[in-house]
Amino acid sequence: xxxxxxxxxxxxxxxxxxxxxxxxxxxxxxxxxxxxLNWLWTIxxxxxxxxxxxxxxxxxxxxxxxxxxxxxxxxxxSIERRMPAGWLLRAMHMTGASFFMLALYVHLLRGLYYRSxxxxxxxxxxxxxxxxxxxxxxxxxxxxxPWGQMSYWGADVAGKAVGALPLAGGWLEGVFLGxxxxxxxxxHRMFALHFGLAFLIVGVVLGHIAHVHARGSSSPxxxxxxxxxxxxxxxxxxxxxxxxxxxxxxxxxxVLCFWPELIVEPANYRPANPLHTPADIEPEWYFLxxxxxxxxxxxxxxxxxxxxxxxxxxxxxxxxxxATDAAHSAPVVVRMGAMGLLVCSAVAVACAGLHHMQGVWxxxxxxxxxxxxxxxxxxxxxxxxVWRRGRA
Amino acid sequence: xxVRRCVAIGVGLLWACSALAQPARGPAPAARQQWSFTGALGxxxxxxxxxxxxxxxxxxxxxxSLSQLHFSDFEGMGLQTAEVVALAASWQVPDGxxxxxxxxxxxxxxxxxxxxxxxGPEAAMVANQGVVPPDLSRILQVYPGGPDRLxxxxxxxxxxxxxxxxxxxxxxxxxxxxxxxxxxLHGNEVKYADGTVPDVQAEARDVTTFLAWVSAPHxxxxxxxxxxxxxxxxxxxxxxxxxxxxxxxxxxx
Numbered sequence: 001x002x003x004x005x006x007x008x009x010x011x012x013x014x015x016x017x018x019x020x021x022x023x024x025x026x027x028x029x030x031x032x033x034x035x036x037l038n039w040l041w042t043i044x045x046x047x048x049x050x051x052x053x054x055x056x057x058x059x060x061x062x063x064x065x066x067x068x069x070x071x072x073x074x075x076x077x078s079i080e081r082r083m084p085a086g087w088l089l090r091a092m093h094m095t096g097a098s099f100f101m102l103a104l105y106v107h108l109l110r111g112l113y114y115r116s117x118x119x120x121x122x123x124x125x126x127x128x129x130x131x132x133x134x135x136x137x138x139x140x141x142x143x144x145x146p147w148g149q150m151s152y153w154g155a156d157v158a159g160k161a162v163g164a165l166p167l168a169g170g171w172l173e174g175v176f177l178g179x180x181x182x183x184x185x186x187x188h189r190m191f192a193l194h195f196g197l198a199f200l201i202v203g204v205v206l207g208h209i210a211h212v213h214a215r216g217s218s219s220p221x222x223x224x225x226x227x228x229x230x231x232x233x234x235x236x237x238x239x240x241x242x243x244x245x246x247x248x249x250x251x252x253x254x255v256l257c258f259w260p261e262l263i264v265e266p267a268n269y270r271p272a273n274p275l276h277t278p279a280d281i282e283p284e285w286y287f288l289x290x291x292x293x294x295x296x297x298x299x300x301x302x303x304x305x306x307x308x309x310x311x312x313x314x315x316x317x318x319x320x321x322x323a324t325d326a327a328h329s330a331p332v333v334v335r336m337g338a339m340g341l342l343v344c345s346a347v348a349v350a351c352a353g354l355h356h357m358q359g360v361w362x363x364x365x366x367x368x369x370x371x372x373x374x375x376x377x378x379x380x381x382x383x384x385x386v387w388r389r390g391r392a
Numbered sequence: 393x394x395v396r397r398c399v400a401i402g403v404g405l406l407w408a409c410s411a412l413a414q415p416a417r418g419p420a421p422a423a424r425q426q427w428s429f430t431g432a433l434g435x436x437x438x439x440x441x442x443x444x445x446x447x448x449x450x451x452x453x454x455x456x457s458l459s460q461l462h463f464s465d466f467e468g469m470g471l472q473t474a475e476v477v478a479l480a481a482s483w484q485v486p487d488g489x490x491x492x493x494x495x496x497x498x499x500x501x502x503x504x505x506x507x508x509x510x511x512g513p514e515a516a517m518v519a520n521q522g523v524v525p526p527d528l529s530r531i532l533q534v535y536p537g538g539p540d541r542l543x544x545x546x547x548x549x550x551x552x553x554x555x556x557x558x559x560x561x562x563x564x565x566x567x568x569x570x571x572x573x574x575x576x577l578h579g580n581e582v583k584y585a586d587g588t589v590p591d592v593q594a595e596a597r598d599v600t601t602f603l604a605w606v607s608a609p610h611x612x613x614x615x616x617x618x619x620x621x622x623x624x625x626x627x628x629x630x631x632x633x634x635x636x637x638x639x640x641x642x643x644x645x
Contacts, residue, residue, distance in 0.1 A: 035643065077460040077529070080610075087610040088617070231643065239639050243632040250625045257618025258432045269530040 032230035033237055034219035040110040041217070043103050044209075045241035046248050050100045051205065055198060057093040061086075065145065067191040069184040072147035073271040095256045097139055098263045099248070101286035104135060108314070113339050115329060116218035117318045124215060127208045129314045134201050136287070136311070141194040143284060147187065148268030153281045155182040155190070164300035181274060222329070282354060289346040289372075292353030296365035306369065313376045320376055323384035330383045338379045345371030420564035422537060422544035425597070429604055430539070433619075435612045436605050438470040444602025445469065446582040447595045449482075452528065455520065455573075457508040458606060460529035464502040468609045469602075476502050483507060523572040532600075532607040539600050541565055546596035549575040 064083050066075040079086040108128070111117060117125035140158065144151045159182065163173035178185025219228055231237070255262055263285075267278055283291050290307040297303035313320075323329060330338075348368035352361040428437040445466070448458075463480035467473065483500040485507045490496045500507070510516040516524045535542060544565040553561045553575050560572040577599075579591045588594055605611075 074460065081460065081465055082462065087614070091614070235639050236643070239632065239636045243629065243636050246625055246629045246632055250622065250629060253618055253621045253625060257614050257621070260614075266534050269533045 028213065029232065029234035029238075031213055031233040032225065033217050033233055034221075034225050035229040035231045036219055036221050037217065037237065038220050039240070039244065040106070040114075041237075042241050042244035043107045043110065044212075046245055047100065047103050047107060048205070048209075049245045049248075050096050050103060051202065053092060054096045054100065055202070057089045057096065058195075058198060060089050061093060062195065065191075067145065067184075067187040069147065069182075069187060069272070072145065072187055076146045091256050091260065095252060095260070095263060097142065098255075098284070098286065099252055100135065101139060101284075103248070104132060105286070108132065109339065109343070111218075112317070112342075113335060114218060114220055115222065115321065115323070118218075118321065118323070119318075120215045121212075121218060122318045124208060124211045125318055126315060127204060127211060129311075131201060131204050131208060132314070133311060134197055134204065138194055138197040138201065139284070139286070141190040141197070144182075144190040145187065145194065146268060147272045148265075149270045149272055149276075149278050150265050150268040150281070150283075152182055152272030152274065153278055154283055155186055157281055159186075161294065161300065161304050164304055166301065182272075280356075285350070288350035288353040289368075292349035292351075292365045293369050293372075295353065295357045296349070296362060296369055310369075310372060313373070317376065317380065320380040321384050322381055323387070330387050334383065338375055338383070341371050341379075342375040345369070345375070417567075417569050419537065419541065419567055419569070420544075422540040422565055425540050425543055427539050427604070428601065429611060433615060435615065436469075437601060440598050440601040441469045441605045442471070442602075443582070443584060444598035444600070444605075447577070447599040448528075448602055450581045451576050451595075452599065454509055455516075455525040456528045457510075457525075458506045458529050459508060459527050461506045461606060462502070463500055463504055463506065465609065469605060473502075480504065521572065525573070528603055528606065530607050532604045537565075539604055542603065543596050543600045545571065546577055546600070547592055 061079060064075060064079045064086065066072055076090070079090055081087075083089070111125060111128065140154070144155045155177070159173050159177045162176050163169045165172060176186070176189065177183075178189055216225070219225075221228060265282075265284070282288070290310055293307040293310055294303040297306055329335065345368040348364050349372065352365035352368065355361045357365060428434055428440065463476055463483070466476050466479060471479065480500040480502050483504075483506070484497040485500045485504050487496045487498040510519065513524050532539060532542065537544075545563060548563045548565045550562060555561055555574070556570070559570040560566075561574060562569060563571045577592045577595045579595065581595060582590050584590055584594075
């Protein structure tokens with residue numbers, strides 16, 4: 001392509017952009033990737049596929065949904081009962097939310113385990129953390145929209161949590177709820193947030209991917225590409241991504257069609273009733289670890305700071321890990337053990353979040369929280385230092 | 393209006409909770425029944441759904457609403473358009489006020505929502521000793537225990553049920569073993585075209601099937617789609633696995 005003579009005859013404007021596009025596509029197709037990437041590196045493609053699905057189904061659902069406290073529940077019912085294939089679109093959007101968060105957590109843990117956050121990929125990690133926060137906000141706002149019992153009381157709990165912030169808390173709660181309690185203004189805000197953030201997420205995802213391409217992919221062995229060898233993105237990794245997407249789609253269809261009770265909260269099929277508080281207010285499964293942390297602390301502000309800190313600490317990971325390069329890392333057993341501790345801690349806090357915070361569950365939640373923070377604040381800083389010294 | 397309605401619902405629920413939850417006994421475990429629609433590959437027995445509609449219209453509809461349903465939705469239980477028009481015409485829906493300010497009624501059309509038996513929650517409370525009968529649009533989705541417990545509740549009254557002041561009727565499948573609902577079925581509410589004896593058990597089975605269909609009208613389509621899409625994706629996965637193997641076959645491990 002570069003070596004061929006090109007005839008410039010003054011009509012080059014259109015073909016030039018076409019050439020540019022195809023050159024760009026070819027450059028992405030030829031992107032050299034380390035040959036030792038494993039299957040965990042396919043999750044990024046899976047996430048892109050689910051994001052596309054969420055955008056398409058979400059845009060279609062927008063056509064019928066009405067963000068009004070008196071009409072929202074009925075409009076969701078009419079989507080499910082009367083809009084052509086509406087039940088399918090809504091089911092895909094609901095299942096997609098759970099699958100997206102699950103894939104995002106796996107993607108995050110993969111980066112954490114293989115230390116993909118080390119230079120030169122710090123900005124990739126930071127944009128990923130920003131995406132996590134944006135996706136969480138979008139997921140929460142989306143859960144409020146059907147205006148069932150859990151939507152209403154979830155918004156109520158979140159509003160009170162925001163209100164517990166010092167200084168600006170009361171003002172922020174007013175901005176969030178648009179009144180003293182959740183109502184039509186809250187729905188308008190959540191709908192705008194849900195809709196707007198979706199497109200912002202697409203923009204940041206594009207930046208995230210472009211950055212990976214500019215800096216090169218991380219790899220399981222963290223050895224330089226000269227040692228691992230490289231393979232072009234297409235066809236070696238595209239075919240693997242496609243296979244992973246099809247396998248995830250298979251699980252997706254299984255949950256959507258045969259086991260929807262895994263992700264559907266029955267209480268949200270009752271219309272919101274401000275005068276009847278449900279016995280158990282619980283968020284979707286993917287927020288349970290953070291919800292558990294919020295409840296495990298006896299005073300509101302502390303709970304809020306600790307659960308917010310559990311996400312915020314992810315941003316600091318590239319600086320918490322003191323190792324200079326990924327090759328000097330702890331033995332696999334130690335890394336697996338630490339990762340196991342992190343995952344078990346998060347699951348323990350999530351289980352505690354499902355129950356009333358009393359007695360044993362309070363203890364479980366607090367121990368889990370200690371385990372979670374220990375990974376970031378003790379293991380990451382000290383493991384790097386110990387093994388660097390061991391090598392030296 | 394909205395606020396008053398919410399207050400009324402809230403007060404009603406509070407009363408119901410305080411009246412019914414005093415002995416904090418959980419409901420008795422209901423005996424397992426055979427249902428056409430349970431299991432991963434079950435499907436609705438539409439004849440039972442249609443019979444259940446007759447039981448609903450004859451018995452339940454005098455107190456309970458199905459506010460999220462439109463008459464046209466009944467096409468999903470196997471009725472033709474003409475049959476749905478005839479079915480809708482057998483219901484009366486409010487049609488604004490006449491010149492003297494009195495409420496007018498007209499025969500319903502397929503695009504009307506099912507009318508509520510009461511003008512509002514206050515009227516429902518007055519008519520039912522302070523308890524608002526729940527809407528049944530999603531009852532099997534939100535009712536803990538599923539169809540088995542609903543069936544148990546419908547047939548679980550004693551032989552001579554009496555209303556106890558402040559507690560309601562004794563029924564082992566209700567929370568606290570008392571329910572505010574009087575026994576809804578007595579047998580012979582409907583006439584079955586196929587000659588089945590319309591006893592309480594048969595009616596309860598049919599109306600439970602009907603309410604399960606109302607709560608999840610697209611369950612059959614959902615499962616059919618799952619089988620088709622699942623088989624297609626399995627086939628696609630095999631193709632991609634073969635392609636993946638072939639493409640990676642020239643890479644030295």
